[in-house]
Amino acid sequence: MSKVEPLPREPQTTVARSLPVYEIERLSKTYARNNLTALSDVYLTIHKGEFVSVIGSSGCGKSTLLKIMAGLLPPTTGRVVLDGRPVLGPRPDIGMMFQQATLLPWKTTIENIVLPIEIREGRAAAKAAHVRAMDLLELVGLGEFPNVYPGELSGGMAQRASICRMLVADPAMLLLDEPFSALDEFTRDFMNMEFQRICMERGATAFLVTHSLEEAVILSDRIQVMKARPGRIVEDVRINLRRPRTLEMINTQEFGEIVAHIRELLGKEAHE
């Protein structure tokens, strides 16, 4: 964490300093096409059970960072290591979620959920995974909809199904790319609380890209604040609000102070 500015307050270490799951060192990404430096000298360690968010204005490189972490994009320099093994491409121990639910409309909800297994291990393994998929559907409150086609699910339900798909292979690392940003505000608040519950229940390690300050603060143990040109992490903000977080916390002074602090960090950039 050599490139990180001093923390705004002393960390109270509510998160156990357990094993690092994801380690990134001196990562940079330059697009040869237009010689644009999307990421410069990024260091990031995510520990087991930790929820880390990255926030920044559009074009700050947060999506590039996520794609490199997912093995969808090769880095230019640096070390990207998940569970002790370098990330050299997409991996079964990474679960992903996107802005849209991206459920295939010709498959039922449960068939969509076991899709990662069908792709990697074939149809028989996918069929065998239906039991696990059913447990996940119960977990997210979709227990009555395994055989419904996605066209009949609401936006929030579809995103819950895509949470199940992300979890079905029991990945070591969850990567989320603005997963609830296409939902209306109330559904989004509800989904954030649901997602917190699911992560706590499963002890999940998650990395979330978002451009919503409140969403980042309410979900995260740490927030990486990013700035553009070149894309870099300017501060690692630790959120010491107790868990489980509730929507009422948004109105507390502590929450307000954190939001104000990050907003100031990001605002400075806008006037630079």
Add this chain to the structure above:
Amino acid sequence: MTDASRPEVEDTVWEEREALIDRIPRWIAMTFLFVAVVSIWDLVTRMGWVSAIILPTPAETLEDLIFVGGNLIAGEYMVDALWTTTLTVAYGFLIAAGIGFSLGVLVGETKFGERAVMPYLVAIDTMPKVAFAPLFIAWLGFDIGSKVALAAFIATFPIVVATAAGLYAANENERLLFKSMGATRLQTLLRLKLPTGLPYIFTGLKIASVGVMAGAITGEFLGGGRGFGALIRQSASQLDTPRVFALILYLSLLGLALYFTVVWMQRYFVFWNKAEKPGGIG
């Protein structure tokens, strides 16, 4: 508590009314248009504004419709002609679908296809394809083969373009999802791009089903043979216009049958895409 000072006000209930032209039920609208067109047609011929050789009266046409219909039902020579044309159309359509789909996958899935094959396809597509008919006759003779070739030739291009467009239809997130699951190129093609592109491919097949009819009949006009097109040409050369009209109407049934076969297949295979289409026929 009601406010005594306020007068009692009725509920604000009002209805939004559609214009009359949008409220006519389908069967009334269709009957009305049919009657209107036939009446004008009848008037034009009855008043002698147009020569009977150029435009027969509705009654004459009906007479011939009944005659041709009777011939078809009785299984006489016209059935053979219709069957020949049906075979030409069916073979032409299947060949066009096979070649069009394969070329479409080549163009839509590989950079080589997009960069090398597509420009030549566009170049050929801009040519008037009917002009190739003499070549097909020279190569394949006056039998059904040359007509099948022309029909398939005309119908192939819309399928190529539609298939290629369909393969581009999967969005960025869906592609990323498949990539993140470690899907191979073939898996991504078969399980994401092709199903996503099916509505496009069926649109191409519908356009092709119209083109294949035109190709088959043009082939029969130019190359003779035993098809329905030859019957039409024969009647036309005898200035038997009512017969021509009747034959064309029965021919259109073949076109409709092919078109609705494609529509039915689309409903079956693209069951998830239930978007209401105007007219309910596509």
